[in-house]
Amino acid sequence: MSHDTVVTAAMLAIGDELLSGRTKDKNIGHLAELLTLSGIDLKEVRIVADDEEAIVEALNALRARYDYVFTSGGIGPTHDDITADAIAKAFGLPCDHDETAMTLLAEMYRRREMEFTEARQRMARMPRGAAHIANPVSTAPGFIIGNVYVMAGVPQVFQAMIDNVLPMLRTGTPVLSLAIACPYGEGDIGTPLAAIQKAHPDTSIGSYPRYIDQKFSTEIVVRGRAQAAIDAAGAEVHAMIGAIRRKKEVVENPSAEA
Amino acid sequence: MSHDTVVTAAMLAIGDELLSGRTKDKNIGHLAELLTLSGIDLKEVRIVADDEEAIVEALNALRARYDYVFTSGGIGPTHDDITADAIAKAFGLPCDHDETAMTLLAEMYRRREMEFTEARQRMARMPRGAAHIANPVSTAPGFIIGNVYVMAGVPQVFQAMIDNVLPMLRTGTPVLSLAIACPYGEGDIGTPLAAIQKAHPDTSIGSYPRYIDQKFSTEIVVRGRAQAAIDAAGAEVHAMIGAIRRKKEVVENPSAEA
Incomplete structure (x- = not known):
């Protein structure tokens, strides 16, 4: 395990509309998936309002702690788009009209015969x-300053x-995962699954309840950075499910005991 | 404005699966909508892993700052459900098997002929x-400790x-809002809308870009705690949209100037 490279990240989603419920965020889940595939561990997400103090405080906390911070929202053209200013303030830098960005945008609006x-x-x-x-x-660029990547909120x-x-x-050793569908609820698997987790400390085993038609089932996900470790824990999970099935068959139909 | 009651809240969503992208959170947007309708201002959301230190730190930061904190996730029966322990630790309290909860659950499992x-x-x-x-x-209760409301992660x-x-x-004076569909992009409305916001400081005016068929339009939302203030700002927004339309008609068809 000592040769694994771990790269960490946080996301800061910015916008009053996310906190009022008017807009349902779509960017967090998308980023989470992409980072996982890249071997970058998303460790924390925060959502804050279009409020300079809130953005500065959250950004400074996150950028000090994680390798990368990705932000979404607040870089449009209206008065409530204050992300660029807030991020400049967090870094103690002036916030200017960038010359290359001005040229890019001026050309685009000229081509579209729109006023800049x-x-x-x-x-x-x-x-x-x-x-x-x-x-x-839509041409208007996002930007990178230090370890912070500032992007638009519109999902496209x-x-x-x-x-x-x-x-x-920079990416880390990817986290691999094995998902196992389990027809039993967490109450049936909790104790044996905890024992499997304890016996396989080089994996991280999660169980995710599903509630469909008034019945709980579970998806068990074994994660790790080494395939052999995942396979070993996964085999024990399958054995556990088989053991629960046999036990239930005995309870429901005692003759099966023979 | 001085008679308005402001009640604030934060949400802490807990779970590795939210940060790996495996599960797309549905609870944040749902809570945000309900709180807005109740006149409670959701000010911040954090998502953290099933990690005791991360939960304790985020919870203590949020509960000190906001009137209410709502958590989701990590209260099931498996080894990775550590929310109850982490919250007890944040409050410096022991985490016990609650007697009433034990009775409730024992009865439910007896009724369903399942092992407790x-x-x-x-x-x-x-x-x-x-x-x-x-x-x-599913019977297993959530719990309230101090100003923290601990709930399950399964959306139902x-x-x-x-x-x-x-x-x-305790609820505050509800925030009322007026949504105005605007066929123009933020670049067209940004400057006049900023002037309207400045003239109506007792409202909060947001503009939300939409990007459909390679064309930007905007939804403008005027928020406030007094209907008269919203109406006044809303009238100016409608007048602004009309002025932009007339200006564009002149550009596209100069004869309309007559």
Whole structure:
């Protein structure tokens, strides 16, 4: 296990609309999936309002603790889009109209015969020295400053930006997983599963209850960074399910005991 | 404005599966909607792993800062369900098998002719002195300790529990809102909308971009605790949309100027 590389990340989703329930976030789950596939461990997510103090505090806590921080939301052209300013403030940097971003946006609006308004120019603002994250959907770039990746909240744009960002990241040893469908509820498997977890400390075994038609079943997921360790724990999980099945058959139909 | 009562809340969603992307959270958006309708301001959400230290730290930060904290996940019967222990630890309380919960669960399993296993008995554990949150779906109760409301992660159970909790809460003056569909992108409305926000400081005006068929439009939402203030700002937003429409008609068809 000592040769495994662990890379950690956090996400900061920004926007009043996520906290009012008006918008149901779609970016957290998407990022979580992509990071898992890349071998980057998403350790924490926070959602905060369009409030400078809240953004600065959360960002400084997260960027000090994790290798990467990914943000979504608040980089559009309206007065409530304050993410660029808040992030500049968190880093103690001025927030300027970036020259390359101004050129990109000016050209795009000229091509579309649209006015490059003062509001649209706000989308070129970023902390001084930030690098761009290309936005193939609507041109206005996200940006990278330190270990923080600042992206749009609109899911189509967020997804395009994260696709551009992923190849730049240092990745860890991927976490592999084995999912096993279990027809029994957590109450049936809890005690034997805890014993399996204890015997296989190089895996992390999770059990996820499902409640369908007034009946609980479980999905058991064995995670780890070594396939052999996962396979060994997985074999014991299958044996456990078989043992519970046989025990239940005996209870329901005592003649099966013979 | 001085007569408004503001009640604040945070949510702490607990579970490795939310951070791996395996499970897409459904509880945050649901709670956010219900709290908004109740006049309780959801100010922050955090998602952490099934990790005692992470849960304790996040919970202590949130419960010190907000009137209420709602948690989801980690109160089932398996070894990775450590929420009750972590919350007891955060409060410096012992985590016991609650006598009433043991009775409730023992009766339910007797009725269903199922064994009340050691794993199932784990679901009766809670910080000493906690009050129950009834669980009409699967019996095992959530609990309340201090200003913290601990609920299940399975959405059907979470929703049933929050329905039982809401009537107990102190609520604030509800935030009212007015949504206005705007056919123009944020770049068109950004500057005039900022001026309207500045002229109506007793409202909070958000604009939410939509990107459909390669075209941006916007939903503008005016929020406030007084209907008259919302109406006044809303009238100006409608006037702004009309002014942009007339300006665009002139550009596209100069003869309309006459």
